[in-house]
Amino acid sequence: MIEIRNLSKSFVTSDGPVDALKNVNLTINNGDIYGIIGMSGAGKSTLVRCINMLERPTEGNILLDGRDLGSLSKKELREVRHSVTMIFQGFNLLMQRTCLKNVILPLRLSGVPKAEAEKRGRELLEIVGLPDKANAYPAQLSGGQQQRIAIARALATDPQVLLCDEATSALDPKTTHQILDLIRDINKKLGITVIVITHQMSVVQEICNRVAILENGAVVEEGEVAQVFANPKAEATRNLVYPEMADTAAISDVHGQKVRIIFNGGPAAREPLIARMAMEAGIAASILGASTRSVGERAYGYILLEIPGGPDELAKAVNFLREAPDVTVSVEVDYAAKEAN
Amino acid sequence: MNLQNAFTPEKLQEAWEIFCRDFPLALWDTLYVTIVSTFFAIVIGLPLGMILVAGEEKGIRPLPKWLMKTLNVVINLLRSIPFLILIVMVIPLTRMIVGTSVGTVASIVPLVVAAFPFVARLVEGSLREISPNIIETAQSMGATPMQILLHVMLPESVPSLISNFTLAITTIMGYTAMSGAIGGGGLGKIAIMIGYNRYKYAVLYMAVIVLVILVQIFQSIGTKLAIKCDKRLKH
Numbered sequence: 001m002i003e004i005r006n007l008s009k010s011f012v013t014s015d016g017p018v019d020a021l022k023n024v025n026l027t028i029n030n031g032d033i034y035g036i037i038g039m040s041g042a043g044k045s046t047l048v049r050c051i052n053m054l055e056r057p058t059e060g061n062i063l064l065d066g067r068d069l070g071s072l073s074k075k076e077l078r079e080v081r082h083s084v085t086m087i088f089q090g091f092n093l094l095m096q097r098t099c100l101k102n103v104i105l106p107l108r109l110s111g112v113p114k115a116e117a118e119k120r121g122r123e124l125l126e127i128v129g130l131p132d133k134a135n136a137y138p139a140q141l142s143g144g145q146q147q148r149i150a151i152a153r154a155l156a157t158d159p160q161v162l163l164c165d166e167a168t169s170a171l172d173p174k175t176t177h178q179i180l181d182l183i184r185d186i187n188k189k190l191g192i193t194v195i196v197i198t199h200q201m202s203v204v205q206e207i208c209n210r211v212a213i214l215e216n217g218a219v220v221e222e223g224e225v226a227q228v229f230a231n232p233k234a235e236a237t238r239n240l241v242y243p244e245m246a247d248t249a250a251i252s253d254v255h256g257q258k259v260r261i262i263f264n265g266g267p268a269a270r271e272p273l274i275a276r277m278a279m280e281a282g283i284a285a286s287i288l289g290a291s292t293r294s295v296g297e298r299a300y301g302y303i304l305l306e307i308p309g310g311p312d313e314l315a316k317a318v319n320f321l322r323e324a325p326d327v328t329v330s331v332e333v334d335y336a337a338k339e340a341n
Numbered sequence: 342m343n344l345q346n347a348f349t350p351e352k353l354q355e356a357w358e359i360f361c362r363d364f365p366l367a368l369w370d371t372l373y374v375t376i377v378s379t380f381f382a383i384v385i386g387l388p389l390g391m392i393l394v395a396g397e398e399k400g401i402r403p404l405p406k407w408l409m410k411t412l413n414v415v416i417n418l419l420r421s422i423p424f425l426i427l428i429v430m431v432i433p434l435t436r437m438i439v440g441t442s443v444g445t446v447a448s449i450v451p452l453v454v455a456a457f458p459f460v461a462r463l464v465e466g467s468l469r470e471i472s473p474n475i476i477e478t479a480q481s482m483g484a485t486p487m488q489i490l491l492h493v494m495l496p497e498s499v500p501s502l503i504s505n506f507t508l509a510i511t512t513i514m515g516y517t518a519m520s521g522a523i524g525g526g527g528l529g530k531i532a533i534m535i536g537y538n539r540y541k542y543a544v545l546y547m548a549v550i551v552l553v554i555l556v557q558i559f560q561s562i563g564t565k566l567a568i569k570c571d572k573r574l575k576h
Contacts, residue, residue: 052481081483092478095573096497106482109492137572157482 002028002051002161002193007060009046009217020046022218024060028210030160033187033194035208035225037201037240043217044197048163051195052084053077064161082110082157089166091146093138093153100125100134103152110157124152128182144175151182161193162186168203180207201240205229205293213237229293229300230264242291242302257307257314258288258332259321265298266326273324274305281320283313304332347542356543363531368551370445370526375514378449382456382513383506389416389457390464391490401476402486416458424455424519448517448525456513463505467498500571507563511556518552528552 009021020043028034038044049055051062053069062069069080085106093102100121107117125131128148138146147167154162164183168176184207187194196208204211204225212222213236220234232238261273278284285305292301307317314331321329346352392412396404422430428451432442435450471494479493495502521529528548536545568574 054477054481078483078485081481086478086481088474088478090472090474092472092474094475094493094497096499096571105492109479109482109484109488139573153482 001030001063001065002026002195003061003063003066004028004047004051005061005063007047007050007057007062009043009050009055009058020217021050021057022216024214024217024219026212026219026222028193028195030193031187031191032210033184033196033208035196035198035204035211036214037198037204037211038214038236039240040199042214044199044214045165046217047214048086048165048195048197051161051163052081052086082106083159084161084163085154085157085159086163086165087147087150087154087167089169091138091143091150091170093146093149095138098135098137099130099141099149102138102149103156106153106156120156121152124155125149127155127186128152142175143171144178147171147175147179148182151179151186155186155190155192159192161195164194164196164198166197166199169198169200176203177206183207213240226265226298226300231262257309257311259285259305259307259314259317260330260332261303261305261321262328262330263292263299263301263303264326264328265300266324273321273327274303277317277320281316283307283309283317283320285317299326344542347540352541352543356541356547359531359535359541359544360547363535364528364547364551367526367528367531367548370530371514371517371528371552371555374445374449374452374517374520374525374527375510378452378456378517379506379510379513381449381453382460382509385453385457386460386509387464389461390468391495393461393465394468394494395486395490401480401489416461419454419458420462422455424451424516425523427451427455428520428523443524445526448520448523452513452516452520455516456509459512460506460509463509464502467501467505468494470501471497500567500573503563503567503570507560507567510559510563514552514556514559 004024004026007021007024008019010017010019012018024047026034026036036044036047046055050057053062053072057070064080064084069077072080093099094105097105100118103124104112104117104121107120108114112120122131122134125134128151130145130148130152133141133145133149138149141149151162162183167183168179171179180203183194183196186192187207194207196203198204208225210223211225211228212219213228213234214220215234215236221228221232221237228237229241232241274285274287285307287303288306289304290302292299292303294300305317307314318329318331321327389412392404393409393416394400395402396409396412398406398409419427428448431451431454434454435442435447438450439447441447475493475497476489479489484492517525517527518529518532521527521531521533524530528551532545532548535541536543536548
């Protein structure tokens with residue numbers, strides 16, 4: 001278990017001090033795939049570097065199974081880094097060494113004999129699906145393959161925790177998907193806790209079970225991925241979860257009666273709800289905006305409808321929609337009309 | 342320098358005889374002095390270059406500021422003394438190490454003193470090419486500063502180091518010609534003593550041509566080796 005307690009980090013720059021992290025509190029349980037998401041500059045990278053003390057926190061503590069990492073000696077910290085390993089956006093392989101040599105580097109650094117290390121290295125290459133690349137050099141590999149080698153290297157010392165710093169940000173969507181699959185496999189099969197730093201909601205959606213949203217160095221929201229998706233509270237979260245939602249501000253210029261349907265993780269989005277409303281209630285609503293996605297077989301998202309006719313039709317539509325399971329229906333205030341008054 | 346009668350058939354004939362008689366030994370002296378000097382310059386300069394990079398304020402193993410400042414000043418100082426003057430200045434040191442201050446072996450001492458600061462700067466440059474991300478990665482694995490230097494930074498900069506050592510060896514070869522002026526053997530001595538002082542300009546030109554060829558050979562070998570070693574290039 002990793003506990004981040006009252007963590008703050010400030011840097012002194014030429015423009016004065018910058019608070020990169022402000023009083024961050026998080027608990028990451030064993031076996032979690034924990035997402036930390038935020039826009040660039042939100043402090044994600046600093047946060048992940050505090051977890052393995054590549055950055056020393058200005059205030060606060062990092063507890064790994066109750067042990068305060070900030071109080072460790074350099075030697076003890078190097079030991080801890082065998083159990084908290086890291087992969088990076090740029091893969092960071094040694095370009096002058098073969099893949100096998102890259103993978104076994106952490107073992108060789110900790111004094112494991114060459115033959116034993118190489119045996120383990122080949123097993124690791126097997127795990128990441130590249131057993132035939134032992135003698136290839138990183139430059140001969142694609143980005144996705146290089147990240148696999150980096151993952152094998154990170155697994156070499158049998159870590160408890162794997163830190164992923166934007167590990168898929170340099171990869172195309174298909175390769176991203178494959179790497180995320182591998183990370184999920186590692187989490188399940190080897191029981192390694194994974195902390196994923198990313199700016200892509202899709203990454204969190206695909207593999208994480210919990211997520212923290214970081215904005216300007218502070219955690220603005222934290223919880224189960226499904227819950228955060230269903231009901232994003234903070235504005236930063238809404239912007240990340242539904243980047244399209246911002247568009248609805250423009251749509252609100254449209255006069256008329258608008259209803260927002262929010263799907264809270266039920267099967268509702270699979271049903272032809274709008275079509276049924278047209279046929280059964282006789283209300284032909286037009287869709288002004290929508291963003292839905294499924295997380296673990298459940299539907300999340302929203303649809304913004306314009307309801308034709310008068311208040312009666314609006315009430316009828318709202319009543320009809322409220323009967324559907326797992327949806328929240330709200331009538332949008334007509335800002336345009338309000339301003340006109 | 343009057344070149345009008347320098348290349349008559351008789352002069353060329355005479356130069357050829359000198360070439361056959363004196364050049365094999367001179368060539369050997371030049372190669373010997375160059376290689377031994379380069380070797381010692383690297384032995385001293387390589388660790389110094391590593392210290393320059395590792396020991397700076399934001400390096401992997403920061404050293405006291407005064408020490409780094411002193412080191413930098415000493416290196417800059419040695420780099421700024423003209424070689425001919427340096428030769429004279431290190432005579433006491435040469436005597437202490439070699440026992441004499443004249444001759445081929447004695448010329449190695451000033452060459453090393455002149456070249457090691459140069460090599461230290463070259464090594465510094467090579468090591469600075471290593472991406473900070475790679476160093477951070479090594480730190481995240483729990484590598485000690487020494488391990489980062491020996492297992493990550495040095496191996497990663499091998500192609501660049503080879504290029505720079507090639508530069509060092511060709512430069513040092515140029516310096517050996519100068520040390521020929523004060524009693525060191527080699528092609529430089531022949532060019533000055535026989536070619537210039539005794540007006541046998543054909544000999545002077547021959548010595549220069551051999552030096553040029555030597556530099557070309559070292560440079561080509563070095564460049565080829567650096568490319569061959571560089572695994573970043575797909576081949």
